[in-house]
Amino acid sequence: MKTDKPLLEIIGVDKHFGNQHVLKNCTLSVKQGETVVLIGPSGSGKSTLLRCVNLLESIEGGSIFFRQSDITQSNVEPHRLRQDIGMVFQNYELFSHLTAAENIMLAPMTVLGINRAEAEAQALELLSKVRIPDKADSFPDELSGGQQQRVAIARALAMKPKLMLFDEPTSALDPEMIREVVDVMADLSAEGMTSIVVTHEMGFARRAANHIVFMENGEIIEHATRDEFFGGSVSQRAQRFLDQILH
């Protein structure tokens, strides 16, 4: 279901780390069902911007609207907001004392109060969705990086989020495992999951992105549709970055 009202609106966001200006007047809106890919050199503020969306980082100026309400207001409870926003990390961060299935079941059971049987059924369903149905009883250290990241995606999906944030989900993976994670993410985008993806994986951008946003030094330099972007109508700075990562 696509509507024209943006699901997420980031307006004029500013942030410093010490005396370093990490986000400069960033404005970005994401519509329901869209996939936005954030690219840019390391240290350009992509991850920080992503972490502001689920309040893992606070902002100093500007505002962020999620489903038409301003989440930077002091009456917003961060843990409630985060129930609706899934996040996937570069280092997976699976809970090492729990099996793959238990990792997926934990939040639905503790946060949403779903009973064990239901959570288990959902976990198995999600593991099939990320194409590792046979790994339910494996512990994280028994899984490959690509498998761990897919469990992490399933874990985030178990909360039935309205928005998914991917923070360099394939950066820690060996090349042969990138594909399996990208496939799962592209499937999600095709199903209409609204996503913001920080990545250097241009293959994913080409397959799944509706928009591509280029950041540098804390600024959003370029905001293009996929066709514009890959059609070559991008600014020089973005083109230079692209040349670098694609050699």
Next chain:
Amino acid sequence: MSLDLVWQYLLSPAFFQGAVMTLLITVCSLFFGVVMGLVLALLQESRFRAGPVLAFFYLWLFRGTPVLFQIIFVYNVLPSFGLRFSAFTCAVMALSLNEGAYMAEILRSGLQAVRSGQRTAGMALGMTQGQIMRKIVLPQAARIVLPPMGNQMISMLKSSALVSVIAVQELLLIANQTASASFRYFEALCAAGIYYLALTTVFMIGQAWLERALDPKKRKKPALSLTERLLRSSSPQ
């Protein structure tokens, strides 16, 4: 020397009660020591300036003075401030306060060993700080702190002998009293030593069992009979 007498002492109500008293002091002091340690560990991590300062002062005080000093201090000085407790309570109080200082360090290192990314992952799932602590941090930290805590428990069992100086009727005091009445030091101390060894052995077995129980992988695998386990160990899976 007479083995009969050792046996007789071992089975005597006085020695048995002494051993029970030793066990009771140890278990109570451990319990309050762990509680105290947890409070201190959380204080050390707290964002308020006063927390770490308070914890530092506590550790400085209780690690910087002998336990024996603390026991005698609690027993002899508190009454002059109008705080009167039984010898047993004083013993447990002094040992718990001391134990807390060591437990705090053990617990803090356990909590710190759980990567901050694990907490962030819990936060991103919409969990509250309490839920993250209970479901993510503590289960992982528990496995890390168990071995040093086991050592601490055994050393507590042995430290409990120190409270004999304030006339708590624990195992060593009983043995000493018995021996000074009969001059059979060897037999009386043998009997006490056997009780101590039996208790520490039980603690060690308990620790090994707990370590196994907290290992998620062992918990998951179906229980195997001893023969199956032996067969398994000779052939790699």
